[in-house]
Amino acid sequence: xxxxxxxxxxxxxxxxxxxxxxxxxxxxxxxxxxxxxxxxxxxxxxxxxxxxxxxxxxxxxxxxxxxxxxxxxxxxxxxxxxxxxxxxxxxxxxxxxxxxxxxxxxxxxxxxxxxxxxxxxxxxxxxxxxxxxxxxxxxxxxxxxxxxxxxxxxxxxxxxxxxxxxxxxxxxxxxxxxxxxxxxxxxxxxxxxxxxxxxxxxxxxxxxxxxxxxxxxxxxxxxxxxxxxxxxxxxxxxxxxxxxxxxxxxxxxxxxxxxxxxxxxxxxxxxxxxxxxxxxxxxxxxxxxxxxxxxxxxxxxxxxxxxxxxxxxxxxxxxxxxxxxxxxxxxxxxxxxxxxxxxxxxxxxxxxxxxxxxxxxxxxxxxxxxxxxxxxxxxxxxxxxxxxxxxxxxxxxxxxxx
Amino acid sequence: xxxxxxxxxxxxxxxxxxxxxxxxxxxxxxxxxxxxxxxxxxxxxxxxxxxxxxxxxxxxxxxxxxxxxxxxxxxxxxxxxxxxxxxxxxxxxxxxxxxxxxxxxxxxxxxxxxxxxxxxxxxxxxxxxxxxxxxxxxxxxxxxxxxxxxxxxxxxxxxxxxxxxxxxxxxxxxxxxxxxxxxxxxxxxxxxxxxxxxxxxxxxxxxxxxxxxxxxxxxxxxxxxxxxxxxxxxxxxxxxxxxxxxxxxxxxxxxxxxxxxxxxxxxxxxxxxxxxxxxxxxxxxxxxxxxxxxxxxxxxxxxxxxxxxxxxxxxxxxxxxxxxxxxxxxxxxxxxxxxxxxxxxxxxxxxxxxxxxxxxxxxxxxxxxxxxxxxxxxxxxxxxxxxxxxxxxxxxxxxxxx
Numbered sequence: 001x002x003x004x005x006x007x008x009x010x011x012x013x014x015x016x017x018x019x020x021x022x023x024x025x026x027x028x029x030x031x032x033x034x035x036x037x038x039x040x041x042x043x044x045x046x047x048x049x050x051x052x053x054x055x056x057x058x059x060x061x062x063x064x065x066x067x068x069x070x071x072x073x074x075x076x077x078x079x080x081x082x083x084x085x086x087x088x089x090x091x092x093x094x095x096x097x098x099x100x101x102x103x104x105x106x107x108x109x110x111x112x113x114x115x116x117x118x119x120x121x122x123x124x125x126x127x128x129x130x131x132x133x134x135x136x137x138x139x140x141x142x143x144x145x146x147x148x149x150x151x152x153x154x155x156x157x158x159x160x161x162x163x164x165x166x167x168x169x170x171x172x173x174x175x176x177x178x179x180x181x182x183x184x185x186x187x188x189x190x191x192x193x194x195x196x197x198x199x200x201x202x203x204x205x206x207x208x209x210x211x212x213x214x215x216x217x218x219x220x221x222x223x224x225x226x227x228x229x230x231x232x233x234x235x236x237x238x239x240x241x242x243x244x245x246x247x248x249x250x251x252x253x254x255x256x257x258x259x260x261x262x263x264x265x266x267x268x269x270x271x272x273x274x275x276x277x278x279x280x281x282x283x284x285x286x287x288x289x290x291x292x293x294x295x296x297x298x299x300x301x302x303x304x305x306x307x308x309x310x311x312x313x314x315x316x317x318x319x320x321x322x323x324x325x326x327x328x329x330x331x332x333x334x335x336x337x338x339x340x341x342x343x344x345x346x347x348x349x350x351x352x353x354x355x356x357x358x359x360x361x362x363x364x365x366x367x368x369x370x371x372x373x374x375x376x377x378x379x380x381x382x383x384x385x386x387x388x389x390x391x392x393x394x395x396x397x398x399x400x401x402x
Numbered sequence: 403x404x405x406x407x408x409x410x411x412x413x414x415x416x417x418x419x420x421x422x423x424x425x426x427x428x429x430x431x432x433x434x435x436x437x438x439x440x441x442x443x444x445x446x447x448x449x450x451x452x453x454x455x456x457x458x459x460x461x462x463x464x465x466x467x468x469x470x471x472x473x474x475x476x477x478x479x480x481x482x483x484x485x486x487x488x489x490x491x492x493x494x495x496x497x498x499x500x501x502x503x504x505x506x507x508x509x510x511x512x513x514x515x516x517x518x519x520x521x522x523x524x525x526x527x528x529x530x531x532x533x534x535x536x537x538x539x540x541x542x543x544x545x546x547x548x549x550x551x552x553x554x555x556x557x558x559x560x561x562x563x564x565x566x567x568x569x570x571x572x573x574x575x576x577x578x579x580x581x582x583x584x585x586x587x588x589x590x591x592x593x594x595x596x597x598x599x600x601x602x603x604x605x606x607x608x609x610x611x612x613x614x615x616x617x618x619x620x621x622x623x624x625x626x627x628x629x630x631x632x633x634x635x636x637x638x639x640x641x642x643x644x645x646x647x648x649x650x651x652x653x654x655x656x657x658x659x660x661x662x663x664x665x666x667x668x669x670x671x672x673x674x675x676x677x678x679x680x681x682x683x684x685x686x687x688x689x690x691x692x693x694x695x696x697x698x699x700x701x702x703x704x705x706x707x708x709x710x711x712x713x714x715x716x717x718x719x720x721x722x723x724x725x726x727x728x729x730x731x732x733x734x735x736x737x738x739x740x741x742x743x744x745x746x747x748x749x750x751x752x753x754x755x756x757x758x759x760x761x762x763x764x765x766x767x768x769x770x771x772x773x774x775x776x777x778x779x780x781x782x783x784x785x786x787x788x789x790x791x792x793x794x795x796x797x798x799x800x801x802x803x804x
Contacts, residue, residue, distance in 0.1 A: 239774075250784035251777040272772050279776035288776050347749070350782070353775045354755045360773050361763035370674050371762050372641075373755045374681035374690050375653040380752070382652035 032057065032204035034224055056226050056264050059201050059214060060257065063194035063232035063248040065110075072166030075173040080190040081110070093187055100124055103176045103185040105163050107134030109280050111191025112146070115155050116282050118189075126156040126183050128163060128176065135287065137278065138341050139294045141308060142287075142327055145343045149285045158183075194248045196233045209235050213246040218270040220260035228264055230256035237273035240291050240338060240359055241300055247274055275359040276339075279349045286349030290356040291339025294329065303332040305396035309389045312381065313347045324348040326389040328355070330365040335397050337365050340386070347379070354386050365394045434459065434606035436626055458628050458666050461603050461616060462659065465596035465634035465650040467512075474568030477575040482592040483512070495589055502526050505578045505587040507565050509536030511682050513593025514548070517557050518684050520591075528558040528585050530565060530578065537689065539680065540743050541696045543710060544689075544729055547745045551687045560585075596650045598635045611637050615648040620672045622662035630666055632658035639675035642693050642740060642761055643702055649676055677761040678741075681751045688751030692758040693741025696731065705734040707798035711791045714783065715749045726750040728791040730757070730767065737766040737799050742788070749781070756788050767796045 016023035024041075030049070031040045039057070042049045065080035067073060079090045093099060100123065104115050107129035118125045127134070127150065133143030134150065134157070150157050158181070166188065167175040176183045196213040198206075206222050206229070209215045213235035216222055220230045231253035235244040252274055262269035277290040297304050308327035322345030329338045340355035342348055358368055368390035375382050383391070418425035426443075432451070433442045440453045467482035469475060481492045495501060502525065506517050509531035520527045529536070529552065535545030536552065536559070552559050560583070568590065569577040578585045598615040600608075608624050608631070611617045615637035618624055622632045634650035636658065654676055664671035679692040699706050710729035724747030731741045742757035744750055760770055770792035777784050785793070 249777065251775065251786075254784045255772065275774045277774045277776045279778045279781055281778065281780045286781075290774070290776070347752070350749070350776060351752065351755070353753070353773075353786075354759050356774050356776065357756050357759040358763075360769075361760075361765060363763060367762075370657065371755075372675075372677045372679045372692070372758050373653065374679045374692070374752060374758065375651065376681045376683065378683045379681055379688075382656045384653075384755075 029200060032059075032200060032206075034204055034206075034227065037226070054226075056228065058260055058264065059198075059206070059222075059227065059229040059233060060231045061197045061200060061233045062253075064197045065190060066192040066195055067190060068163070068192065070163065070165055072168055072173070075166055075168035076171050077173045077186065078166060078188040078190065080192075090187075090189070094118075094121060094123070099186040101126070101184050102187045102189060103128060103183050104189045104191055105176065106191035106193070107131070107157075107159075108136065108191055108193055109278065110193075111189075112150070112282050112287075113280060114189050114191055115150060116153070119153050119155055124156075125154070126158065126176075126185075128158045128161050128178060128183070130160070130162050132160055134159070137276075137293060138287070138289050138343075139306075139327065142289075142325065142341045142343055145325065146282060146285065146287060149283055153283045194232065196235075196246060196248075198233050201229070201233070210244045211235075211246040213244075215244070218259075218272060219263045219268075220256055220271060221263070228260045230260040236271075239273045239275050239362075241296060245274065245276070247276060247278075249278060251277075275356050277352060277356040279352060281349065284345060285343060286346065287343050288349040288352035289339070289341045290352050291337070291359045292329065293339055293341070297329060297338055302338070304329055304338060305332055305393060306330075307389055307393040307396060308341075309385065309392060311385050311388055313345055313385075322346060322348070324351070324385050326351075326385045328365065328368075328386075328389045328393045330393050330397050332397050335364040335366060335394070337363055337368060340389075351384075351386060354384075365390050365397060369394060431602060434461075434602060434608075436606055436608075436629065439628075456628075458630065460662055460666065461600075461608070461624075461629070461631040461635060462633045462662075463599045463602060463635045464655075466599045467592060468594040468597055469592060470565070470594065472565065472567055474570055474575070477568055477570035478573050479575045479588065480568060480590040480592065482594075484596075492589075492591070496520075496523060496525070501588040503528070503586055504589045504591060505530060505585050506591045506593055507578065508593035508595070509533070509559075509561075510538065510593055510595055511680065512595075513591075514552070514684050514689075515682060516591050516593055517552060518555070521555050521557055526558075527556070528560065528578075528587075530563050530580060530585070531559070531561045532564050534562055536561070539678075539695060540689070540691050540745075541708075541729065544691075544727065544743045544745055547727065548684060548687065548689060551685055555685045596634065598637075598648060598650075600635050603631070603635070612646045613637075613648045615646075617646070620661075620674060621665045621670075622658055622673060623665070630662045632662040638673075640694075641675045641677050641764075643698060647676065647678070649678065649680075651680060653679070677758050679754060679758040681754060683751065686747055687745060688748065689745050690751040690754035691741070691743045692754050693739070693761045694731065695741055695743070699731060699740055704740070706731055706740060707734055707795060708732075709791055709795040709798060710743075711787065711794060713787050713790055715747055715787075724748060724750070726753070726787050728753075728787045730770075730788075730791045730795045732767040732795050732799050734799050737768060737796070739765055739767050739770060742791075753786075753788060756786075767792050767799060771796060 013023045026044045028042045029039045038051045038053050065082050102118050102123050104111050104127045115127045135143050161178040161180050165177050176185050207215045214229040216229050216234050232248035238245045259269040259271040279288040306329045310325045313322040313324045324344030327341040373384045415425045428446045430444045431441045440455050444451045467484050504520050504525050506513050506529045517529045537545050563580040563582050567579050578587050609617045616631040618631050618636050633655035637646040640647045661671040661673040681690040708731045712727045715724040715726045726746030729743040744754050775786045
């Protein structure tokens with residue numbers, strides 16, 4: 001749906017140089033020496049290696065796709081997108097008239113967005129998901145709506161199946177074999193999530209935590225003097241669970257980069273943490289979540305209640321009205337809001353931001369009812385869908401009277 | 403745009419009776435006697451008057467359109483919509499082939515929505531606004547965009563003009579005369595705002611405040627034992643200015659009604675107040691505001707800064723991208739968020755809810771920057787437009803370092 005890949009480049013090396021930043025592409029840092037405060041760098045175009053001293057070091061090595069070590073994974077036409085170059089190669093392969101059947105492995109954000117785009121291109125798409133429903137960061141009742149949408153779009157969705165191996169011929173993938181079936185495939189796209197790219201930092205002795213993500217404080221400083229880290233390679237504090245989590249999203253990475261930059265430059269800024277907000281779109285279905293899902297709440301041992309309501313995106317009599325389902329979860333006794341999930345037609349998804357803002361400021365479920373949200377017939381009912389859900393949930397939390 | 407008026411009726415008297423509520427339509431309460439705890443009621447169909455005793459009384463008399471006492475106001479075909487019956491009469495008049503030219507007086511929510519609908523019906527529409535720009539609850543820089551949109555839609559917009567009198571022939575309006583011009587009119591629609599309908603309550607001795615709205619506490623109780631009030635006839639606490647305000651909106655009225663009902667029924671509920679959120683749509687332009695505007699902030703004597711940014715509604719490379727302008731206002735020194743305004747294409751307006759939620763929980767402008775809002779290319783940039791504005795505003799507030 002995007003015309004050309006160049007339009008996706010945020011800034012060129014020249015644009016950095018114009019601002020006085022010596023941005024070196026095609027340079028790989030091979031080692032960090034914290035004692036001598038130097039990095040070893042190889043220029044991949046010349047093969048030449050050099051060392052560079054530093055006063056401050058920012059580790060922003062990002063994340064990389066999870067690639068499972070299963071038989072046949074190295075065959076051609078198995079793609080796990082991590083760079084624009086990789087995406088371009090996938091696009092070229094898909095343009096070949098020989099490609100008809102594509103198998104997507106994994107039903108998370110990347111898997112779903114891939115399946116959506118592949119179907120739009122007129123390909124035969126099978127999506128294989130290990131768990132009982134796609135979108136494991138949403139609860140099962142919400143995941144069901146997403147699965148139904150995928151099937152309506154024509155995606156062959158196979159849930160509760162585990163990929164065991166890939167078959168190939170002349171080096172090219174020909175089939176995906178699961179614990180249940182065998183699927184012929186001209187191309188395979190992996191959407192199995194990402195992991196922090198921290199081997200370099202770990203080898204240098206920087207401390208890591210959850211999923212090997214780098215541990216930083218709220219100024220984005222590591223425990224080593226003068227060494228900072230930001231973006232998809234770091235762990236973040238989850239403000240609802242108070243646990244460290246690894247969330248590789250552009251929003252979080254951008255905020256962390258800003259905070260690290262201000263602090264390294266001598267200013268003071270803090271990154272308080274995340275509440276786990278994410279959004280995507282599959283066909284015309286908007287999908288969003290924030291806070292803790294049922295599984296996360298159970299793992300914390302909290303006593304909770306949940307409710308989900310389905311209503312209209314606009315006032316019921318207004319033309320163009322669609323459907324929105326809002327789910328809220330809250331803690332019994334305290335009445336604390338714990339999380340929210342939304343699936344619905346156009347105009348549904350970004351409503352998650354109200355719940356995310358409420359979680360950020362540690363609101364109760366009854367606080368949500370009181371919010372002064374915008375209403376006019378083209379936008380919602382006089383009771384916003386989020387507030388309808390909050391009213392129902394508040395009754396299940398047996399709150400102390402305010 | 404709505405098929406029939408019946409679909410606008412929320413509940414019929416029979417639906418109320420089915421739930422055990424004796425709903426009497428066509429009954430007018432003529433007096434409230436607080437001492438004997440009785441109301442005098444007239445059945446307008448029979449003319450019969452009776453008295454009804456009460457233990458608790460809820461005053462929910464709503465608001466009514468402001469109708470200026472100027473010459474010629476009583477002519478036929480001058481409409482100030484206050485009931486469905488009135489709207490139906492206007493619709494019938496507009497259906498007449500003789501009606502070509504309609505003059506709308508007042509450029510607030512009602513005036514703009516009327517102008518939008520009249521233009522869609524193919525009528526010749528002139529909108530007369532007394533102030534320098536339409537939408538006086540938005541600042542002038544935002545109002546300009548709205549004025550431009552109205553003109554592009556074909557509305558003859560006349561700002562800085564005051565209506566002085568109406569001309570008529572055979573009892574029907576023929577022209578609107580302002581301090582500058584004379585406009586031929588087959589129909590005139592008044593959109594001059596509403597005022598609380600509290601004559602009955604004031605005559606009974608219930609205390610009123612701002613714009614003669616009834617004064618209630620946060621349980622919706624008046625100062626008279628057992629007498630409650632809710633909806634457009636009451637004043638609300640503005641949580642940003644801490645002043646009493648009269649805001650006649652369905653969202654506020656619904657919340658107040660719920661709180662009054664719970665309390666009268668023996669429960670405990672509170673209505674904390676409003677932050678002044680409102681939204682509307684003119685053509686394809688979405689218009690929303692919350693908190694305090696520049697004029698309100700100046701009247702409070704606060705030292706403030708403001709910023710407005712214009713960016714894309716989706717990620718810039720994403721198809722279907724539109725334009726959104728976000729304005730934020732904050733207090734210098736404290737860094738407190740004071741208000742926000744949005745104009746933009748589809749998907750812009752409801753983003754005001756994030757600002758409304760932030761105001762409700764008394765966030766600072768820098769808190770807005772930290773919010774974990776949802777991002778994916780179809781919905782926004784990695785920095786949400788509200789956060790881009792917050793970043794720029796925070797620099798102008800000379801905040802103490804956090």
